[in-house]
Amino acid sequence: MTLTTHPETPIDPFADRRWRETSRAPHIEVAGVEVSFGAYTAITGIDLAIARGEFVSLIGHSGCGKSTLLNLMAGLGRPTQGTVQVEGQIVEGPAADRCMVFQHHGLLPWLSVYDNIYVAVDAARRSHTTDEKAARVERVLQAVRMWDHRTKKPGMLSGGQRQRVSVARAFAVAPSVLLLDEPFGAVDALTKRALHRELVELSSIVGTTETVVMVTHDIDEAIFLSDRIVVMTDGPSAGIREIVDVPIARPRTLSDVMHSPVYIELRDHLLSLLGDDEPR
Ligand SMILES: Nc1ncnc2c1ncn2[C@@H]1O[C@H](COP(=O)(O)OP(=O)(O)OP(=O)(O)O)[C@@H](O)[C@H]1O
Numbered sequence: 047m048t049l050t051t052h053p054e055t056p057i058d059p060f061a062d063r064r065w066r067e068t069s070r071a072p073h074i075e076v077a078g079v080e081v082s083f084g085a086y087t088a089i090t091g092i093d094l095a096i097a098r099g100e101f102v103s104l105i106g107h108s109g110c111g112k113s114t115l116l117n118l119m120a121g122l123g124r125p126t127q128g129t130v131q132v133e134g135q136i137v138e139g140p141a142a143d144r145c146m147v148f149q150h151h152g153l154l155p156w157l158s159v160y161d162n163i164y165v166a167v168d169a170a171r172r173s174h175t176t177d178e179k180a181a182r183v184e185r186v187l188q189a190v191r192m193w194d195h196r197t198k199k200p201g202m203l204s205g206g207q208r209q210r211v212s213v214a215r216a217f218a219v220a221p222s223v224l225l226l227d228e229p230f231g232a233v234d235a236l237t238k239r240a241l242h243r244e245l246v247e248l249s250s251i252v253g254t255t256e257t258v259v260m261v262t263h264d265i266d267e268a269i270f271l272s273d274r275i276v277v278m279t280d281g282p283s284a285g286i287r288e289i290v291d292v293p294i295a296r297p298r299t300l301s302d303v304m305h306s307p308v309y310i311e312l313r314d315h316l317l318s319l320l321g322d323d324e325p326r
């Protein structure tokens with residue numbers, strides 16, 4: 047697409063691309079990927095290179111294959127054809143440097159909120175002292191406003207609270223690649239906005255998560271958080287329809303996005319790529 051920028055405030059689409067300075071090699075590389083389940087081909091012909099430090103969203107209608115693609119990056123599925131590489135290595139299974147927040151929260155139901163996070167931090171940070179790990183757990187629970195609920199089990203929480211704990215756990219572990227499958231799907235609009243702020247804040251507190259890939263159905267969320275938005279076609283045999291650049295410097299506030307001269311055009315373009323309606 048052609049983006050019209052305001053003549054007095056030209057926007058450099060690459061102004062805040064940390065990755066351009068740090069590395070040319072892709073952090074995640076998906077090449078010629080196809081995934082079939084028996085006779086059903088879910089996705090095909092997927093080529094996508096994601097640079098270190100990028101925030102990339104995957105968007106598309108329900109059932110098009112977003113979770114399937116994200117699962118490949120997490121090592122939770124294998125392509126029928128093609129390759130997925132992270133750090134130049136073929137992904138053959140899950141690893142501590144890649145952490146997934148699932149579409150359905152994935153917390154351990156028998157552990158408290160606190161222990162769900164502590165166990166994950168403990169596994170990922172073997173060399174840290176008990177005090178350091180406890181401090182990390184407290185910091186992320188405070189950031190998502192769940193510290194007061196730390197003794198509860200997941201079954202005692204609301205859907206939005208569970209998702210906040212899942213996001214906090216992922217950031218406490220701070221993997222270099224963070225994979226988010228509709229992390230805010232079950233939260234109301236106001237909580238979602240607060241969580242977006244917290245996600246931006248958490249990433250700056252913890253500081254070791256470099257690259258994020260997020261599945262979302264929410265166009266505004268994708269624009270607010272992403273460097274690039276990958277729009278998928280409908281399945282079967284879904285592919286990439288277009289990769290849309292978000293030329294607004296990160297980190298951004300909601301006001302930066304709303305007042306950006308490209309916001310309306312980006313939004314309209316994404317809506318037209320997805321059909322006339324918001325994605326299901
Ligand atoms: N294990 C499986 N066996 C058979 N078909 C599968 C399997 N996993 C996914 N599929 C099919 O592959 C397609 C893509 O599924 P996927 O879960 O990736 O969609 P999605 O884009 O994440 O959808 P949603 O937005 O609803 O979460 C769907 O048609 C689904 O039915």
Ligand SMILES: [Mg+2]
Nearest residue numbers: 112113114149
């Ligand atoms: Mg999905």
